[in-house]
Amino acid sequence: MSNPLSPSWLSKPDDANALREGVWPGSAVRNTEGELVFGGVPASELISAYGSPAYVVDQEELELRAKHFHNIVTRACERNATVGHVYYASKALITGHVVQWVSGQGLGFDVASGGEMAIALAGGAPASSLEFQGNNKSESEITAALEAGVGCIVIDAPIEAERIDSIAGSMGMVAPVMVRVNTGVHADTHEYLATAREDQKFGLSPAETAKLVAVIRGSKNLHFEGLHSHIGSQIFQVEGFLEAGTRLIALYRELLEDGPVATINLGGGFGIAYTEADDPMELGAMVDQIVDHVAFEASKYGIPLPALAFEPGRVIAGPAGVTLYSVGVTKPVVVHDDQGSEATRLYVSVDGGMSDNARPALYHASYSARIASRESEAEPALVRVVGKHCESGDIVVSEEYLPGDVAPGDVLAVPTTGAYCYSLSSNYNALGRPPMIGVRDGRHFLMVAGESIDDVLARDQGFSVKAGS
Amino acid sequence: MSNPLSPSWLSKPDDANALREGVWPGSAVRNTEGELVFGGVPASELISAYGSPAYVVDQEELELRAKHFHNIVTRACERNATVGHVYYASKALITGHVVQWVSGQGLGFDVASGGEMAIALAGGAPASSLEFQGNNKSESEITAALEAGVGCIVIDAPIEAERIDSIAGSMGMVAPVMVRVNTGVHADTHEYLATAREDQKFGLSPAETAKLVAVIRGSKNLHFEGLHSHIGSQIFQVEGFLEAGTRLIALYRELLEDGPVATINLGGGFGIAYTEADDPMELGAMVDQIVDHVAFEASKYGIPLPALAFEPGRVIAGPAGVTLYSVGVTKPVVVHDDQGSEATRLYVSVDGGMSDNARPALYHASYSARIASRESEAEPALVRVVGKHCESGDIVVSEEYLPGDVAPGDVLAVPTTGAYCYSLSSNYNALGRPPMIGVRDGRHFLMVAGESIDDVLARDQGFSVKAGS
Numbered sequence: 001m002s003n004p005l006s007p008s009w010l011s012k013p014d015d016a017n018a019l020r021e022g023v024w025p026g027s028a029v030r031n032t033e034g035e036l037v038f039g040g041v042p043a044s045e046l047i048s049a050y051g052s053p054a055y056v057v058d059q060e061e062l063e064l065r066a067k068h069f070h071n072i073v074t075r076a077c078e079r080n081a082t083v084g085h086v087y088y089a090s091k092a093l094i095t096g097h098v099v100q101w102v103s104g105q106g107l108g109f110d111v112a113s114g115g116e117m118a119i120a121l122a123g124g125a126p127a128s129s130l131e132f133q134g135n136n137k138s139e140s141e142i143t144a145a146l147e148a149g150v151g152c153i154v155i156d157a158p159i160e161a162e163r164i165d166s167i168a169g170s171m172g173m174v175a176p177v178m179v180r181v182n183t184g185v186h187a188d189t190h191e192y193l194a195t196a197r198e199d200q201k202f203g204l205s206p207a208e209t210a211k212l213v214a215v216i217r218g219s220k221n222l223h224f225e226g227l228h229s230h231i232g233s234q235i236f237q238v239e240g241f242l243e244a245g246t247r248l249i250a251l252y253r254e255l256l257e258d259g260p261v262a263t264i265n266l267g268g269g270f271g272i273a274y275t276e277a278d279d280p281m282e283l284g285a286m287v288d289q290i291v292d293h294v295a296f297e298a299s300k301y302g303i304p305l306p307a308l309a310f311e312p313g314r315v316i317a318g319p320a321g322v323t324l325y326s327v328g329v330t331k332p333v334v335v336h337d338d339q340g341s342e343a344t345r346l347y348v349s350v351d352g353g354m355s356d357n358a359r360p361a362l363y364h365a366s367y368s369a370r371i372a373s374r375e376s377e378a379e380p381a382l383v384r385v386v387g388k389h390c391e392s393g394d395i396v397v398s399e400e401y402l403p404g405d406v407a408p409g410d411v412l413a414v415p416t417t418g419a420y421c422y423s424l425s426s427n428y429n430a431l432g433r434p435p436m437i438g439v440r441d442g443r444h445f446l447m448v449a450g451e452s453i454d455d456v457l458a459r460d461q462g463f464s465v466k467a468g469s
Numbered sequence: 470m471s472n473p474l475s476p477s478w479l480s481k482p483d484d485a486n487a488l489r490e491g492v493w494p495g496s497a498v499r500n501t502e503g504e505l506v507f508g509g510v511p512a513s514e515l516i517s518a519y520g521s522p523a524y525v526v527d528q529e530e531l532e533l534r535a536k537h538f539h540n541i542v543t544r545a546c547e548r549n550a551t552v553g554h555v556y557y558a559s560k561a562l563i564t565g566h567v568v569q570w571v572s573g574q575g576l577g578f579d580v581a582s583g584g585e586m587a588i589a590l591a592g593g594a595p596a597s598s599l600e601f602q603g604n605n606k607s608e609s610e611i612t613a614a615l616e617a618g619v620g621c622i623v624i625d626a627p628i629e630a631e632r633i634d635s636i637a638g639s640m641g642m643v644a645p646v647m648v649r650v651n652t653g654v655h656a657d658t659h660e661y662l663a664t665a666r667e668d669q670k671f672g673l674s675p676a677e678t679a680k681l682v683a684v685i686r687g688s689k690n691l692h693f694e695g696l697h698s699h700i701g702s703q704i705f706q707v708e709g710f711l712e713a714g715t716r717l718i719a720l721y722r723e724l725l726e727d728g729p730v731a732t733i734n735l736g737g738g739f740g741i742a743y744t745e746a747d748d749p750m751e752l753g754a755m756v757d758q759i760v761d762h763v764a765f766e767a768s769k770y771g772i773p774l775p776a777l778a779f780e781p782g783r784v785i786a787g788p789a790g791v792t793l794y795s796v797g798v799t800k801p802v803v804v805h806d807d808q809g810s811e812a813t814r815l816y817v818s819v820d821g822g823m824s825d826n827a828r829p830a831l832y833h834a835s836y837s838a839r840i841a842s843r844e845s846e847a848e849p850a851l852v853r854v855v856g857k858h859c860e861s862g863d864i865v866v867s868e869e870y871l872p873g874d875v876a877p878g879d880v881l882a883v884p885t886t887g888a889y890c891y892s893l894s895s896n897y898n899a900l901g902r903p904p905m906i907g908v909r910d911g912r913h914f915l916m917v918a919g920e921s922i923d924d925v926l927a928r929d930q931g932f933s934v935k936a937g938s
Contacts, residue, residue, distance in 0.1 A: 096931020462565020
């Protein structure tokens with residue numbers, strides 16, 4: 001019988017050791033001792049080499065996902081007699097290693113700050129493969145982008161066009177620019193993540209875009225490259241992309257009357273499965289439908305298809321990452337409902353939490369978990385995995401079944417943490433951030449060093465001052 | 470006329486330069502040039518010395534608030550013939566300077582990790598004034614706490630009692646401990662912040678607490694000091710505290726039958742006004758009512774009142790802090806409602822956002838704002854202040870009226886950012902975290918150094934590796 005506290009989407013598994021398909025990196029298996037192994041490296045080896053908690057990234061999984069996305073875009077565009085480009089959305093997860101791996105598969109980079117640009121360049125990405133985004137680029141960021149020679153700057157407001165015009169002019173160069181369009185399409189997703197409805201900060205309406213493109217075309221310091229749209233995040237259905245495509249092609253047709261429009265960038269937002277409740281559309285079919293639809297819309301007007309670009313992030317990095325935690329405390333909590341009947345939820349406290357994964361608190365995001373250090377035949381129990389922060393919203397996995405003998409000392413693995421976990425990590429409660437470890441072919445290597453307490457205190461200037469200052 | 474997009478709680482001000490009472494530090498004024506001044510230092514001087522954005526903390530405001538809380542607790546407890554203690558909730562804001570300032574007013578520290586403990590000790594707080602909290606303390610944290618000689622460890626689960634017993638035993642010492650009680654009281658607050666209902670990670674039910682206290686009293690390595698409760702955060706009404714007090718006194722009476730119970734800690738959670746919509750109960754009256762109520766409950770049973778303790782954090786640090794940002798982009802966005810009528814919201818983009826203040830995204834928290842660098846007689850306009858992150862939920866101030874001529878180059882000040890902003894800050898989008906600056910009597914000084922792009926990249930190990938590794 002399921003626990004009455006169990007949500008309807010979560011089924012009690014026959015085997016709470018089994019790895020649910022689609023949420024774990026391809027290399028994740030249990031070895032003969034029953035321990036979880038990633039990229040050929042047992043979880044215990046990672047914990048003893050780097051400590052706990054730790055972010056683990058499966059290099060091969062990340063590379064295969066980048067390559068797959070590049071392939072399906074290239075294929076769909078070739079079939080429609082145009083060119084496809086893929087820019088990896090750096091905000092999902094960007095480190096020096098990740099840049100090399102993604103760049104090696106032929107993808108460019110969508111960067112949204114001077115910091116992301118610096119990481120992409122330091123990691124060896126060609127500047128021409130960078131697309132510089134954002135609703136508020138500073139003058140120094142624009143200058144740095146132009147000096148580096150980024151492939152394109154995506155303009156978000158008229159004042160940015162003036163600013164780039166002026167900086168490019170003073171540098172004696174021509175800045176390649178696109179314009180971010182607010183198509184007004186609502187993608188079906190969590191409110192916070194929807195980035196193309198009217199009442200939000202990004203982009204310009206189609207009418208405002210047309211006006212701004214005329215200004216850009218009139219400037220000798222700017223070169224208009226095309227249109228950019230992004231309709232949301234963690235999107236499971238294709239409809240929003242199709243509607244955005246329809247609106248973009250209509251605008252593209254209007255703009256073609258006065259000059260060339262090389263590229264339409266349809267953005268990212270492709271969803272992944274975090275739990276068994278999630279059922280995203282197959283990626284190849286989704287991209288095929290989008291590209292075919294845009295081609296059809298263009299053909300209706302008898303106009304050529306521009307180059308098409310996409311910006312996947314989560315769908316490449318998310319399922320390549322797993323976070324390892326150690327269990328410190330388990331505690332059954334008896335909960336009474338309005339009728340007075342009782343049920344018990346087992347709280348499992350781990351040594352990280354909302355500092356290393358803010359998504360459950362930020363977006364009510366759901367995750368899954370497995371014991372990594374051993375298999376167990378104990379009856380599955382409904383658990384809530386919580387962190388060690390001083391806050392009741394500090395939840396790591398809100399609802400999951402684990403072997404009921406889960407206990408202090410066990411290592412837990414939480415999959416699909418490759419995207420937006422490291423990116424959003426904090427030092428809440430003065431916790432050091434975990435290290436990030438790459439794994440491949442039985443080897444492991446440090447990608448990002450973890451923080452000690454000394455590291456957390458290092459910026460503080462208050463330890464040697466006199467009282468009263 | 471108000472903007473139709475304006476929420477009902479927000480009134481259009483006659484003067485969008487005026488400082489709303491209760492949300493700004495006491496030292497905040499406009500100087501004769503119309504510029505905002507904090508602790509005697511003009512905003513422009515802070516920005517030119519430290520860059521933008523910057524956290525600013527008014528030392529005197531923070532000290533006065535700490536002192537005030539200490540005074541009202543002492544007074545209320547003395548009137549009821551007992552002793553009062555105040556522990557500052559470090560998670561709200563802890564740095565070396567803050568430790569000195571708070572410690573100097575006679576408060577102890579509630580610390581919830583080895584990191585917070587390290588900061589409190591390095592900042593000069595006596596170890597005996599520390600109370601070590603948390604639902605999952607590691608063995609090394611417990612060892613460090615006992616070695617330092619903290620005043621008390623608050624036990625959250627039976628397994629923690631065993632662990633502390635064992636560590637204290639091996640060190641040949643007696644550990645002073647309290648037990649965290651889950652009273653089941655729901656404080657009226659945002660779901661995430663309610664920390665004392667049944668179905669959450671903290672504490673033990675009264676029945677479980679009684680069992681554990683018997684175990685603790687039976688151990689020669691543990692000394693039972695009392696009960697701890699915490700019912701939530703950002704609480705405006707006293708009722709939840711009173712109900713928790715009633716339940717704690719009933720449990721206290723039961724425990725008194727078998728031995729002494731020195732202290733009841735009623736926790737924190739006292740709310741502050743972030744905007745004109747917030748109307749928290751006056752702090753002195755709130756503490757008086759709680760203490761009087763607990764004394765009355767004890768008197769009903771004819772038992773002596775224990776020492777009482779409180780743990781304020783936000784109410785001390787929150788209103789002492791202001792974040793300064795620079796405006797980079799302004800953009801009017803036309804929004805259509807279902808009937809097709811139009812309204813315009815002015816989006817004001819600043820150079821920080823959810824990386825330096827995660828609370829709007831995490832808790833739908835509201836803030837207010839003012840132009841700091843000048844006064845303006847322009848007609849007030851409804852604005853939304855947004856950050857520079859690549860995410861539509863990256864909102865700094867969701868709804869506010871500012872002078873309609875707010876423009877790039879203006880410095881904005883957002884008040885009540887002293888608590889849970891620095892604590893929860895991240896490097897999202899590879900942004901460096903801002904510096905924190907103390908101000909007092911016309912002087913300014915660095916409390917926490919800001920991060921450069923190089924600092925953000927410093928932990929990354931991926932910049933010198935060969936391709937393929």
